[in-house]
Amino acid sequence: MTDLERKHDRTPVPKEWTYAPAPESREVVSLDDRYGHYVGGKWLEPSETYTTISPATEEPLAEVGQATPEEVEAAVVAARDAFENGWSGISAAERAKYLFRIARILQERSREFAVLESLNGGKPIKESRDVDLPLAAAHFFYYAGWADKLEYAFPNRRPRPVGVAGQIIPWNFPLLMLSWKIAPALAAGNTVVLKPAETTPLSALLFADVLRQAELPPGVVNIVTGDGRTGAALVKSEDVDKIAFTGSTDVGKAIQRELAGTGKKLTLELGGKAANIIFDDAALDQAVEGIVNGIYFNQGHVCCAGSRLLVQESIYEPVVEKLKRRLTTLRVGDPLDKNTDVGAINSAQQLEKIRELVESGEQEGAEIYQPPCRLPEKGYWFVPTVFTNVAQSYRIAQEEIFGPVLSVLTFRTPEEAVEKANNTPYGLSAGVWTEKGSRILWMAERLRAGVVWANTFNRFDPSSPFGGYKESGFGREGGRHGLEPYLRFDNGPSHG
Numbered sequence: 001m002t003d004l005e006r007k008h009d010r011t012p013v014p015k016e017w018t019y020a021p022a023p024e025s026r027e028v029v030s031l032d033d034r035y036g037h038y039v040g041g042k043w044l045e046p047s048e049t050y051t052t053i054s055p056a057t058e059e060p061l062a063e064v065g066q067a068t069p070e071e072v073e074a075a076v077v078a079a080r081d082a083f084e085n086g087w088s089g090i091s092a093a094e095r096a097k098y099l100f101r102i103a104r105i106l107q108e109r110s111r112e113f114a115v116l117e118s119l120n121g122g123k124p125i126k127e128s129r130d131v132d133l134p135l136a137a138a139h140f141f142y143y144a145g146w147a148d149k150l151e152y153a154f155p156n157r158r159p160r161p162v163g164v165a166g167q168i169i170p171w172n173f174p175l176l177m178l179s180w181k182i183a184p185a186l187a188a189g190n191t192v193v194l195k196p197a198e199t200t201p202l203s204a205l206l207f208a209d210v211l212r213q214a215e216l217p218p219g220v221v222n223i224v225t226g227d228g229r230t231g232a233a234l235v236k237s238e239d240v241d242k243i244a245f246t247g248s249t250d251v252g253k254a255i256q257r258e259l260a261g262t263g264k265k266l267t268l269e270l271g272g273k274a275a276n277i278i279f280d281d282a283a284l285d286q287a288v289e290g291i292v293n294g295i296y297f298n299q300g301h302v303c304c305a306g307s308r309l310l311v312q313e314s315i316y317e318p319v320v321e322k323l324k325r326r327l328t329t330l331r332v333g334d335p336l337d338k339n340t341d342v343g344a345i346n347s348a349q350q351l352e353k354i355r356e357l358v359e360s361g362e363q364e365g366a367e368i369y370q371p372p373c374r375l376p377e378k379g380y381w382f383v384p385t386v387f388t389n390v391a392q393s394y395r396i397a398q399e400e401i402f403g404p405v406l407s408v409l410t411f412r413t414p415e416e417a418v419e420k421a422n423n424t425p426y427g428l429s430a431g432v433w434t435e436k437g438s439r440i441l442w443m444a445e446r447l448r449a450g451v452v453w454a455n456t457f458n459r460f461d462p463s464s465p466f467g468g469y470k471e472s473g474f475g476r477e478g479g480r481h482g483l484e485p486y487l488r489f490d491n492g493p494s495h496g
């Protein structure tokens with residue numbers, strides 16, 4: 001960095017070089033003042049409500065329901081009724097038709113959804129527009145294609161739907177996680193009760209309008225909003241046949257305990273502490289882009305984020321120097337501005353967690369780097385951060401921060417890289433950067449992670465299964481694998 005600073009001293013760089021604002025229009029979204037629960041194809045007036053806000057401005061956006069156990073039960077009854085009296089009996093091709101419709105409507109309304117997603121969740125519009133929305137639609141298209149081919153996907157096993165699926169999703173990719181959950185469930189012939197996260201309910205509530213447009217039969221998808229108490233009520237509900245959960249490892253463990261011995265099916269997609277491993281023969285500039293995408297994408301609110309950077313010792317200095325320089329060019333600010341790279345932290349609670357862990361990193365002895373950065377006065381913000389001089393035992397190297405914070409460690413040999421990468425209770429993803437194909441394969445065989453990206457990071461495709469090892473959870477979403485948790489089989493193993 002010293003070289004760079006010296007160069008800066010000599011070059012007449014303008015003190016400030018700002019981009020003109022390029023705001024996306026909020027007008028494409030029209031919000032109601034108050035939302036109920038979407039149950040049996042109708043809006044159920046909620047008995048309790050809370051206010052959902054924009055994390056970038058703290059402005060209130062709407063009142064939404066905090067579903068009580070009775071309201072959750074009403075949704076489960078509606079889902080059971082739809083399952084028994086229609087949905088499980090219609091032809092598979094007919095089911096596919098609805099999924100195709102939903103996919104098309106999401107495409108048609110993608111701008112509206114992208115703006116709403118950024119407004120309620122804080123993520124940059126360029127990400128919700130170019131990643132969340134296209135992938136959400138792609139998931140529905142993909143699973144629409146499987147609906148009438150289940151016999152081919154699982155030959156000789158006579159696949160049948162499970163029944164009513166309870167689905168609990170987080171706030172980091174609200175609409176995309178909804179799609180990951182609902183698309184395979186419906187393709188397999190189930191009905192659904194979905195609970196979005198408390199800080200980001202609005203895209204799920206707008207999705208109810210997509211279901212209306214698609215003329216999906218009432219009760220096939222029900223949406224109840226609320227916090228963990230609502231989620232817990234859904235898990236406890238006796239008439240739910242399967243729970244799918246994405247969120248924290250702690251809540252995942254509690255759900256697993258709750259369901260033990262009930263015979264209900266369960267999939268858990270939990271946290272991660274992924275290693276992004278850079279070998280000395282990697283294309284460094286591309287690798288630096290991959291590192292940035294790996295940890296600063298979506299403010300680092302990504303379960304598979306590349307939050308631990310493992311750099312081969314011989315290239316440590318150039319990598320860290322390039323990385324720091326790149327950080328100074330990241331634009332942090334208004335999520336609805338098309339130039340924004342890093343948006344708002346999703347909630348005050350999450351910001352507090354990030355701050356606490358960053359403080360622990362400094363106290364334990366790591367060296368912190370943050371580029372100069374002016375943050376908006378209102379809202380929840382955190383400057384993109386790099387920690388060097390990190391020991392494996394530090395909390396910032398062990399715990400999921402779920403924020404724009406990278407911990408840099410080094411290694412000398414491939415064996416050491418594998419050992420360090422696997423030295424975590426998690427096992428969701430990993431990245432390998434090297435020119436050698438044989439080394440990629442060697443590493444991928446040894447990394448205990450559900451996904452291993454080579455010379456890229458954070459790439460998703462609906463046909464590719466995603467899920468964890470160890471405390472990152474079990475079960476897979478995406479691909480043919482993603483159908484299995486939503487099916488029971490007359491022949492062969494029925495767990496999944």
Ligand code: NAI
Pocket residue numbers: 168169170171172195196197198226227228229230231232233235246247248249251252254255269270271272302303350353400401402
């Ligand atoms: P969380 O696990 O509490 O929330 C995720 C979802 O579970 C939300 O819909 C929430 O309402 C629901 N929930 C909470 N308690 C529940 C319970 N007892 N029974 C059923 N559902 C329940 O996660 P939170 O508190 O929002 O974030 C805490 C940390 O968890 C984050 O800092 C991050 O490290 C991790 N996390 C990981 C995610 C992932 O994608 N793997 C997503 C969100 C958070």
Ligand code: MG
Pocket residue numbers: 228248251
């Ligand atoms: Mg929580």
